Every structure is written in structure tokens, then in C-alpha cells.
Amino acid sequence: MRELKTKGLVLREISVGESDKIITVFTEELGKISVSVRGARRPRSRFVAGTQVFVYGDFIFFKGKNMWNLSQVEVIETFHNLRNDIYILSHGIYAMELLDTVGEENNGNPQLLQLTLHTLWNLSKNEIPAALVIRIYEWRLMSLSGYTPEIIHCVHCSEKKEEYPYFSVTEGGVLCQGCYAIDRASHKIEPGTLYTIHYILSAPLKELFKFQVSDIVLKELAKLNRSFIAYHLEKRFKTLEFIDKLG
Ligand SMILES: [Zn+2]
Incomplete structure (x- = not known):
């Protein structure tokens, strides 16, 4: 046995x-x-x-x-504090759904486990907004699962530019001013949003949940992440729609 x-x-x-x-x-x-x-x-x-x-x-x-x-x-x-508030609980449930989606059988991923524990811990502490905790989790989880976005070079011309005003979900990264027309559905993003994604992808785990962002950045991240995840994981999460309704 x-x-x-x-x-x-x-x-x-x-x-x-x-x-x-x-x-x-x-x-x-x-x-x-x-x-x-x-x-x-x-x-x-x-x-x-x-x-x-x-x-x-x-x-x-x-x-x-x-x-x-x-x-x-x-x-x-037990992360029992998650259960005190339906809004925070819903974010926790969504985190479990994401992990269930990307988690592979017979393939340990201790980094992904540690990331998830930190996420649940920060959701239950409620010091930074639940929505931001989850946006951080989404990018790191996608990156640990093999879907790291290209944010240093333009995904089309491969050149390194000062600014990238657009992000293409289907191409998996940023587009420069000269190339954005190749994906008409690309997302227009603020420099602050791109900077935030950069920080999320590179910060050590213990520094990961220690910042705040403007409402504009948080809104852009919510839209961009949802579209990135739906496209690459080929899945829509009903819990996100439920969270939208909670407001
Ligand atoms: Zn380009």
C-alpha cells in the first residue's frame, strides 16, 4: 500500500x-x-x-x-477570516478555482502553493483591497503556470521601447505605438498599469502584497487580467461575475 x-x-x-x-x-x-x-x-x-x-x-x-x-x-x-465577508470569501473561492484550473496532477508546484497561501493570508488580513490581492495572484499564477506575458519587448517587432501604450492578449504582451494596429482588440493601458504588472512579476513573495494602486490602474488590471486568463486558460469564471454583482 x-x-x-x-x-x-x-x-x-x-x-x-x-x-x-x-x-x-x-x-x-x-x-x-x-x-x-x-x-x-x-x-x-x-x-x-x-x-x-x-x-x-x-x-x-x-x-x-x-x-x-x-x-x-x-x-x-483554516483561513477562517475569509468566511466573515461574502466579498472576500468570493475572492478566496475564485483563487481556489484558478488553482484548480492550472494545477496539474502528479506534478508538484511548491511555489504555486506558497503563492496561494500568501494570497489567502492577505485576503483574510484585509489590509490591501481584495481586488488587488487577486490581480496580483492572477499574474503570478499565470506566470508560474507558463503564461508569463512579454512586457519588456514589443511582442510584434521585438524592439525595446520607452513606452508601450497597448497590450495584446492574443499575442501575450505589449505592443509599441508602431505595431498596435496588428491587434485591433488590444487593450490600451496606462504606464502605471504596466509598471504594476512588472512589479507583480518580479517582486519577491514577501514584498508582493505591500503596495496600493490607483482606481484607474485597478480597473485596467481587472479588465486586462480577465481577458488574458479567459483567452489563455480557455475558461470563464462565474465567480468573477458574482463578484461584479456584489460590487
Ligand atoms: Zn513594435
């Missing part, structure tokens, strides 16, 4: 049968895995606390015939 001892974050839970659950855990060792948890929904189950979304813990799994089973969990963090 194969055993796996690893730190991990619960991304998703699905009820199965009368009292069981299948949880999706983003693990340090093996990336995303599905785990069956027998009796997890019985009120007196020892797994009630440790198998909820946002739980970060030390897990021990064993491999059954078809899938992993939970043998033990020791909770390290």
Missing part, C-alpha cells in the same frame, strides 16, 4: 453518497490529487474540520485501488 505524507491545501469538496466526500487537494509533493474521505460528513467524524475548502494541513494519504484515501490530517491553517 502506497502512502503519501505531504502538506496540502483543500481546493474543493464534493459530497458523495450519504456521508462521504471527495476532496481535491493541492499538495506540495504531487500537485493536485483527488482524495476520498469516508464518513467525512458525519458530525462526529474526525475529518470534519480538516477536509473543508481553504484548509491547509499536514496530510497522510494512502492509495487504494483507484484513488487516494485520507488517513490523517493535522490542520495548520
Whole structure:
């Protein structure tokens, strides 16, 4: 019987049968895995606390015939403050959906796990706006997943310019004044927005959530990121539309 001892974050839970659950855990060792948890929904189950979304813990799994089973969990963090506010909670859920989308099975990505933990921690601290925390998460997550945008050179002529007034989602980066016409759907962006993306992509993790931006930059980022993610991940996230409605 194969055993796996690893730190991990619960991304998703699905009820199965009368009292069981299948949880999706983003693990340090093996990336995303599905785990069956027998009796997890019985009120007196020892797994009630440790198998909820946002739980970060030390897990021990064993491999059954078809899938992993939970043998033990020791909770390290529950991020319970996320649940105090529906607006912040929705951003947390969206972060889990993003990670679920880019997370690969049998492929650990400890940097992505650390980034996500910092994101949840900063959402629950609520010191900088939830919307900005999530815009930061989006760019770093995309970059760690192989979708780093080109922001130093024009994606069309490859020249390095002083200014880039446009960003092309389909080309995956900035366009100079001379080239923007190649993508009529490119986004017009402020220098402050480009500077912010540059900072997000290059700052060390501990400095990542320590800045503020203007409303204009935040709005441009919201629009640009949504379009970049929808195009490259080929997915629209309903939670974002829900967040729009919350305002
Ligand atoms: Zn160019």
C-alpha cells in the first residue's frame, strides 16, 4: 500500500453518497490529487474540520485501488477570516478555482502553493483591497503556470521601447505605438498599469502584497487580467461575475 505524507491545501469538496466526500487537494509533493474521505460528513467524524475548502494541513494519504484515501490530517491553517465577508470569501473561492484550473496532477508546484497561501493570508488580513490581492495572484499564477506575458519587448517587432501604450492578449504582451494596429482588440493601458504588472512579476513573495494602486490602474488590471486568463486558460469564471454583482 502506497502512502503519501505531504502538506496540502483543500481546493474543493464534493459530497458523495450519504456521508462521504471527495476532496481535491493541492499538495506540495504531487500537485493536485483527488482524495476520498469516508464518513467525512458525519458530525462526529474526525475529518470534519480538516477536509473543508481553504484548509491547509499536514496530510497522510494512502492509495487504494483507484484513488487516494485520507488517513490523517493535522490542520495548520483554516483561513477562517475569509468566511466573515461574502466579498472576500468570493475572492478566496475564485483563487481556489484558478488553482484548480492550472494545477496539474502528479506534478508538484511548491511555489504555486506558497503563492496561494500568501494570497489567502492577505485576503483574510484585509489590509490591501481584495481586488488587488487577486490581480496580483492572477499574474503570478499565470506566470508560474507558463503564461508569463512579454512586457519588456514589443511582442510584434521585438524592439525595446520607452513606452508601450497597448497590450495584446492574443499575442501575450505589449505592443509599441508602431505595431498596435496588428491587434485591433488590444487593450490600451496606462504606464502605471504596466509598471504594476512588472512589479507583480518580479517582486519577491514577501514584498508582493505591500503596495496600493490607483482606481484607474485597478480597473485596467481587472479588465486586462480577465481577458488574458479567459483567452489563455480557455475558461470563464462565474465567480468573477458574482463578484461584479456584489460590487
Ligand atoms: Zn513594435
